[in-house]
Amino acid sequence: MKKVSILDVVEKSGVSLVTVSRVLNNSTTVREINRQKVLQAMKDLGYTPSSAARSLARGSTGLIGITLQTLGDTVFDGIIHAVNESLEAKGYFLALSIASPAQMDNSAVNHFLFQEDRVDGIILLSTFAEKEYVLELKRKKIPFVIIDNHIEDTKAITINVDNFLGGYEATKHLLNLGHTKIMHISGPELYLSARDRRRGYEQAMAEADLAPTVIMAEQFDIRCGFDSVKTCLEHGLKPTAVFAGEDGLALGAMDAFRDEGYHIPRDISIVGYDDQYFAKAIHPRLTTIRQPMEKLGQEAVRILLEMIDGSSKRSKSVCLTPALIVRESTAEWKEHT
């Protein structure tokens, strides 16, 4: 009933400890007969190597950590799955770690991934404790990259999507449909992505010689989208199109307009952002900006592993391109009564 160790395998198989270790590590310098003997012994004994011992002996864990706060986001979900698969292909495992809101304060210190040498590298996914994390990770000399950073010029490697371009394209799409009264619902200032998307909107409007109208939502969520539209209508604003900084906001906005008797997209066009899972499930289907989640994850892994094995001395940050997905919530603007 006690834990079976490599020594038991040695005994059972009749070869030396070193040979067993070699089999474990797929070394080619083991005679086939011996390999079989060892494999058989392992099987019989139900042997599994001790990861602690291996990590200790070779100085690395084969684990990559990723930190996140929310689980309820299609984009993060997609990124994480991509990371997981890329990592697997490289022989690494992924350990996620959620930062509770409560941890927000002393987060960096309490984080198990950072605590000790539990992982070989870390991916920071859109964290707000970015500054502390970066400091702590640099101090501990743990290789890391950041996906979706929020600090303007972090001194770290980042993997991002061009949110400025996304905002620009979204607005441009509306402009091309003949809209001129285009309102933007922007997410919290805290998000660099929100700020960039807004800049993109403003740029597109400026280029069209149109005055921007932006409403600041307190959160990236449905309720805020709803409230934003309601207050805007109360104030007499009559946009013919809305570019929402996130799909949740867009969904809330749609709800609100419908509540006021608007038909989408006849009376109002709506563009969201992120292509959340519900975007193509609701009615009308939401036109939105999609982030290349797979690519984001893959790039993060590629760069991080480069940093770990030191193959590339000077890794560079990456900025990817988003894509406009046109669905049914936007239409050409036709004046009507």
Place this chain on the structure above:
Amino acid sequence: MKKVSILDVVEKSGVSLVTVSRVLNNSTTVREINRQKVLQAMKDLGYTPSSAARSLARGSTGLIGITLQTLGDTVFDGIIHAVNESLEAKGYFLALSIASPAQMDNSAVNHFLFQEDRVDGIILLSTFAEKEYVLELKRKKIPFVIIDNHIEDTKAITINVDNFLGGYEATKHLLNLGHTKIMHISGPELYLSARDRRRGYEQAMAEADLAPTVIMAEQFDIRCGFDSVKTCLEHGLKPTAVFAGEDGLALGAMDAFRDEGYHIPRDISIVGYDDQYFAKAIHPRLTTIRQPMEKLGQEAVRILLEMIDGSSKRSKSVCLTPALIVRESTAEWKEHT
């Protein structure tokens, strides 16, 4: 630039290795002066203990693993946060691991949490590879519990919510409002929870001497909810109320009814399940069944830790009670033209 180890601390602080170790483990048998000396030396050196060495030496990792497939679910999100907090309070860390759809097949074998002795215990969160996992975990003698199991009588400790009761209560609520033509949209057979919710519905209907009408959705999602209602209406079914087995289904159903000119809740009442984050954000706000996510997480941790430290020989499965949340999507039934 080389890794600083406990030996460096020993040298710098002037005390013995064991004393340093004692400080590390908060042993009370260390003179305050020495403790300070050690602490100072650690700080100066920027020392952090090696988790691999610690795990190896004491035979446990202080890590608990949890497996999941989706990140986009409010209930799972809530459970995981609760688990994380409970664990933290007990000095454990939580490592999440997602099973890619691709892993579905040979999942148990490829799972890093199971692979070696990486964790002290595992929580299986609503997995479909339940059978394989259970087998593998038992073979490896890794303590584990299952939250939201899908196999009728798993030979394992489970923490669940009474889905039968939830379905019953949801239906009862509609019945109490005077509805008699109550349709149920059920989730995939694969889910034990879906089957139980349906049984609850059927029971309630039977008690009211009403014939049940159930539509099977292929997925717990918005699109399926939409399609279910559309086909049901095409077939001439005219329910006055719908109990959807999940909020996504409910949302899709609402969309479809609205699309057909129904007003909610005047013409049709809708009850969902799970109290997803959007349930109280959409319009009208969705009446639904809420699962005690915090309690689920806490209980899972409590039982798992009991199993690990062996304090309780015979842990028992737990079944918790869901709660009906009445909001605006349901109303008393009044005949009208």
Place this chain on the structure above:
DNA sequence: GTGAAAGCGCTAACAA
């Protein structure tokens, strides 16, 4: 191809 020996960094008896 194979094996003996020397760690990896820490904890846990056991004495002192």
Place this chain on the structure above:
DNA sequence: TTGTTAGCGCTTTCAC
């Protein structure tokens, strides 16, 4: 209170 002495289970030179 503190230190000595063994390991924990595996990988990795370096000879054979």
